[in-house]
Amino acid sequence: MHTDTRNRPDGLGEPCGLGSAEAAARLRADGPNSVAPPARRHLAARVLHQLTDPLVALLLAAAVVTAALGDWPDTAVIALVVLVNTAIGVVQEVRADRAIAALDQLAAPTARVVRDGQDLIVPAAGVVRDDLVRVEAGDVVPADLRLVEASRLRLDESALTGESAPVGRDVGDEVSAGTVVTVGRAVGTVVRTGTASALGRISALVSATRPGATPLQRRLAGLGRMLGLVAVALSGLVFGIGVFSGRPVVDMAVTAVSLVVAAVPESLPAVVTLALALGARRMATVRAIPRRLHAVETLGSVTVIASDKTGTLTEGRMAVQRAVAVDGAAYDIAGTGYEPRGTVRRDGAAVAVPDGLRRLARAGLLCNDATLSPPTDERPGWDAVGDPLEAALVAFAARCGLDPATTRAAWPRVAEHPFDQANRRMTTVHRSCDGRWLVVCKGAPENVLAAPLLDADDAEVAALTARAHELAGAGLRVLAVATALVETLPDPAAPTGLRPAGLVAVGDPLRAGAADLAASFDAAGVRLLLVTGDHPATAAAIGGQLGLWRDGDPLVRGDEGELADAHPAARVYARTQPEQKLDIIAGLQSRGHVVAMTGDGVNDAPALRRADIGVAMGGGTEVARQAADLVLVDDELSTVAAAIGEGRRIYDNIRRFLRYALSGGVAEIAVMLLGPLFGLPVPLLPAQILWINLLTHGVPGVALGAEPAEPGTLRRAPRSPQESVLGAGLGRDVLVTGGLIAAVVLGAGVAAARWDRPWQSVVFVVLGLAQLGVALAVRAPRPAGVRAGNPALFVAVAGSALLQVGGVLVEPLRMLLGTDPLGAAELTACAAVAVLPGLALRLLRPRLGGTRTGPGPTSAEPREDPGRTAPAPRVGDGDGGPGPMAQGPGPATLTGEPTPEQAGTGRRRMR
Numbered sequence: 001m002h003t004d005t006r007n008r009p010d011g012l013g014e015p016c017g018l019g020s021a022e023a024a025a026r027l028r029a030d031g032p033n034s035v036a037p038p039a040r041r042h043l044a045a046r047v048l049h050q051l052t053d054p055l056v057a058l059l060l061a062a063a064v065v066t067a068a069l070g071d072w073p074d075t076a077v078i079a080l081v082v083l084v085n086t087a088i089g090v091v092q093e094v095r096a097d098r099a100i101a102a103l104d105q106l107a108a109p110t111a112r113v114v115r116d117g118q119d120l121i122v123p124a125a126g127v128v129r130d131d132l133v134r135v136e137a138g139d140v141v142p143a144d145l146r147l148v149e150a151s152r153l154r155l156d157e158s159a160l161t162g163e164s165a166p167v168g169r170d171v172g173d174e175v176s177a178g179t180v181v182t183v184g185r186a187v188g189t190v191v192r193t194g195t196a197s198a199l200g201r202i203s204a205l206v207s208a209t210r211p212g213a214t215p216l217q218r219r220l221a222g223l224g225r226m227l228g229l230v231a232v233a234l235s236g237l238v239f240g241i242g243v244f245s246g247r248p249v250v251d252m253a254v255t256a257v258s259l260v261v262a263a264v265p266e267s268l269p270a271v272v273t274l275a276l277a278l279g280a281r282r283m284a285t286v287r288a289i290p291r292r293l294h295a296v297e298t299l300g301s302v303t304v305i306a307s308d309k310t311g312t313l314t315e316g317r318m319a320v321q322r323a324v325a326v327d328g329a330a331y332d333i334a335g336t337g338y339e340p341r342g343t344v345r346r347d348g349a350a351v352a353v354p355d356g357l358r359r360l361a362r363a364g365l366l367c368n369d370a371t372l373s374p375p376t377d378e379r380p381g382w383d384a385v386g387d388p389l390e391a392a393l394v395a396f397a398a399r400c401g402l403d404p405a406t407t408r409a410a411w412p413r414v415a416e417h418p419f420d421q422a423n424r425r426m427t428t429v430h431r432s433c434d435g436r437w438l439v440v441c442k443g444a445p446e447n448v449l450a451a452p453l454l455d456a457d458d459a460e461v462a463a464l465t466a467r468a469h470e471l472a473g474a475g476l477r478v479l480a481v482a483t484a485l486v487e488t489l490p491d492p493a494a495p496t497g498l499r500p501a502g503l504v505a506v507g508d509p510l511r512a513g514a515a516d517l518a519a520s521f522d523a524a525g526v527r528l529l530l531v532t533g534d535h536p537a538t539a540a541a542i543g544g545q546l547g548l549w550r551d552g553d554p555l556v557r558g559d560e561g562e563l564a565d566a567h568p569a570a571r572v573y574a575r576t577q578p579e580q581k582l583d584i585i586a587g588l589q590s591r592g593h594v595v596a597m598t599g600d601g602v603n604d605a606p607a608l609r610r611a612d613i614g615v616a617m618g619g620g621t622e623v624a625r626q627a628a629d630l631v632l633v634d635d636e637l638s639t640v641a642a643a644i645g646e647g648r649r650i651y652d653n654i655r656r657f658l659r660y661a662l663s664g665g666v667a668e669i670a671v672m673l674l675g676p677l678f679g680l681p682v683p684l685l686p687a688q689i690l691w692i693n694l695l696t697h698g699v700p701g702v703a704l705g706a707e708p709a710e711p712g713t714l715r716r717a718p719r720s721p722q723e724s725v726l727g728a729g730l731g732r733d734v735l736v737t738g739g740l741i742a743a744v745v746l747g748a749g750v751a752a753a754r755w756d757r758p759w760q761s762v763v764f765v766v767l768g769l770a771q772l773g774v775a776l777a778v779r780a781p782r783p784a785g786v787r788a789g790n791p792a793l794f795v796a797v798a799g800s801a802l803l804q805v806g807g808v809l810v811e812p813l814r815m816l817l818g819t820d821p822l823g824a825a826e827l828t829a830c831a832a833v834a835v836l837p838g839l840a841l842r843l844l845r846p847r848l849g850g851t852r853t854g855p856g857p858t859s860a861e862p863r864e865d866p867g868r869t870a871p872a873p874r875v876g877d878g879d880g881g882p883g884p885m886a887q888g889p890g891p892a893t894l895t896g897e898p899t900p901e902q903a904g905t906g907r908r909r910m911r
Contacts, residue, residue: 017114017132026128033193070537110144136185145188152184287633300647309532320396325356340398365397417492473542476505525717539574581607666738740837759819768804773838
């Protein structure tokens with residue numbers, strides 16, 4: 001029963017809302033007006049989910065084998081790696097679930113409702129349908145309302161819609177839960193609560209959106225399955241050959257199982273974890289905090305960055321960007337945020353503020369209710385107190401050399417007519433020092449530049465009107481200002497005879513360097529998209545300033561159709577709703593892209609969860625930060641550039657380790673398979689295989705994960721999302737490298753046997769040292785003049801080499817490993833032979849294992865524009881860390897190969 005229109009018993013005609021009994025009944029029926037908490041998963045279920053990863057399962061099997069063989073150090077290492085990975089995964093799952101809980105922080109804690117004719121303050125969770133709710137400036141709307149009364153009401157809806165400018169609402173309009181009243185007051189009837197409200201629908205999207213496995217996790221899972229099958233098959237072959245040649249079945253069974261362990265790079269998770277942890281630490285130094293370790297590497301795979309506008313590519317604050325004086329002169333106004341300092345430019349050059357512009361700024365300051373709040377210890381920047389649009393006019397006046405407090409004191413307000421939706425203008429009257437009255441009116445150009453309010457010739461009005469349309473077409477919000485100095489106190493509700501003072505164009509300005517950053521992403525082969533809830537004209541204007549859009553390019557509107565099937569070359573999306581951002585991401589992912597989504601509002605949270613990697617602004621909402629994989633503390637999208645370089649470095653190092661570790665496994669299996677054919681019945685004992693595996697796959701392998709970035713990391717295209725971790729020639733390189741090691745090992749063993757020396761010990765020493773030599777050979781290339789950037793690798797290789805040689809020199813180790821002592825001459829010969837594979841790899845580096853550093857396949861959609869150039873980004877290679885994306889020695893013409901959805905169409909020039 002609707003009761004919000006009943007009259008009070010005293011006959012005053014004011015609504016008295018629901019009765020208390022009716023409200024209680026509805027609360028029981030509909031439930032509380034709150035976001036439902038996520039369903040809790042038991043710890044056991046979370047742990048089990050982590051252990052189902054194929055590589056982890058293979059490691060667990062390896063741990064069982066090593067334990068059965070009594071190799072407790074190896075067992076402990078494998079168990080520790082599994083434990084650490086599982087703990088990290090469980091912690092990140094718990095953090096992700098907090099994204100929904102963070103919505104409670106946005107909701108209003110209390111609400112002012114009318115019940116039984118009385119105003120009551122109740123918990124927001126107790127608001128029910130058809131409740132009558134009162135809101136005023138500073139209040140958070142507790143539920144979705146339909147307005148029955150409104151006075152100068154303006155709402156900040158940026159957290160839900162991305163719109164940076166406050167939005168006016170009037171009687172009959174709906175306002176959404178979670179929005180904030182900036183100006184005015186209103187009374188509304190609750191139409192939706194809880195999960196049915198706008199805030200609740202976003203919560204449901206966040207809850208239903210679970211991030212999938214990262215590209216690296218998918219690649220490693222496939223690698224784990226492949227390695228398991230290959231290792232078991234080849235080890236079975238070794239077992240069969242040994243038994244057929246007359247070796248004891250038990251001995252060959254132990255040897256075969258040992259080869260399974262040798263073939264599996266059990267330190268791979270440790271290498272991955274270390275590389276990701278180091279990357280996370282390095283990213284933290286540039287104020288990017290990864291909330292999931294795998295997010296660090298995923299950035300290196302990104303082919304598309306879908307960015308919102310407000311607070312990410314723009315400052316997220318209203319500012320006067322252009323001003324047109326009454327004489328037609330146009331000025332650009334520059335400044336940061338609401339800071340009352342800046343510069344005035346005309347035709348690109350800084351100028352002194354002319355009198356006409358100063359009068360326009362003074363008028364905007366006087367016809368204004370906002371003020372500016374200076375920085376504090378808790379808030380480092382200037383902030384708006386009141387309507388952000390009016391605060392932008394205050395900052396504009398200060399940038400024109402006016403002191404707001406002094407100016408307002410010199411022109412005290414004596415009368416006003418506040419802004420209303422009918423007239424779309426505000427008028428104030430101020431007393432002049434000479435006894436006259438200054439009338440100031442500001443508002444929509446079509447309402448201010450019109451008779452009888454305005455007294456101006458048609459040509460003057462037409463010129464200003466044309467300029468207003470031009471500025472509005474650029475995506476700016478235009479206000480016209482008119483003034484008059486009169487002898488008698490006028491009626492502010494019906495001013496007449498005013499003269500135009502000019503136009504001010506207000507918008508959310510681009511962040512400094514945003515356009516250069518967009519070009520840098522293009523140079524790195526990463527396609528930047530603008531996805532916003534703003535008006536298409538605003539989106540197009542911002543896209544044009546960023547170089548993402550120009551006349552004739554597709555501009556996708558969320559209010560006109562399905563976005564998942566949008567034009568593949570589209571780079572600007574306007575009027576998008578939160579659920580439509582999910583469609584955009586799903587469409588891109590279905591075409592093979594790895595998508596990063598940036599955002600800072602509640603409306604971005606579902607998309608941040610759905611994307612391959614969600615990037616939240618540190619100054620945004622807690623909901624966005626909890627939903628994201630990476631948080632940019634400094635709110636600078638340019639930080640993502642450094643993070644992309646770090647992700648690519650990590651993936652390069654993982655592939656580098658795989659080349660090193662798998663080639664060793666290939667060599668060990670080849671030696672065991674081919675040794676009997678060359679007269680070496682059992683080339684290695686199980687203990688010897690495990691010892692080599694422990695030394696080579698242990699500390700040296702982990703040290704490879706800390707290799708510095710290669711030159712040109714950010715000047716090459718991202719790898720194909722469909723590419724295997726062993727793709728791009730790595731599988732071939734593993735076989736070649738393993739073959740080189742096996743060749744020198746077998747050669748050394750055969751020679752020792754012919755000279756009647758302890759050939760098994762020679763095979764043992766040469767195999768271990770050769771693998772360690774390969775570790776040095778597969779290091780990242782250094783730029784000219786730059787020496788070692790990873791001393792830990794040299795220390796690790798030297799230590800492992802000493803332990804390897806100690807296996808034939810130290811009596812306790814010889815007893816453990818079953819080796820025979822070798823003399824100095826024999827050890828020298830072993831070392832000389834062992835360095836050959838590493839030397840060959842260094843000589844073959846241009847042909848083997850090279851990483852593409854030139855232009856390659858890019859995800860940026862091509863556009864025919866032969867003349868377009870962009871700065872080439874670079875990374876700082878001296879210390880191995882990625883530097884900020886910056887211009888290289890000169891501009892580089894951007895060319896690229898087809899995107900995943902354009903494969904086979906040929907190479908075209910990028911825009």
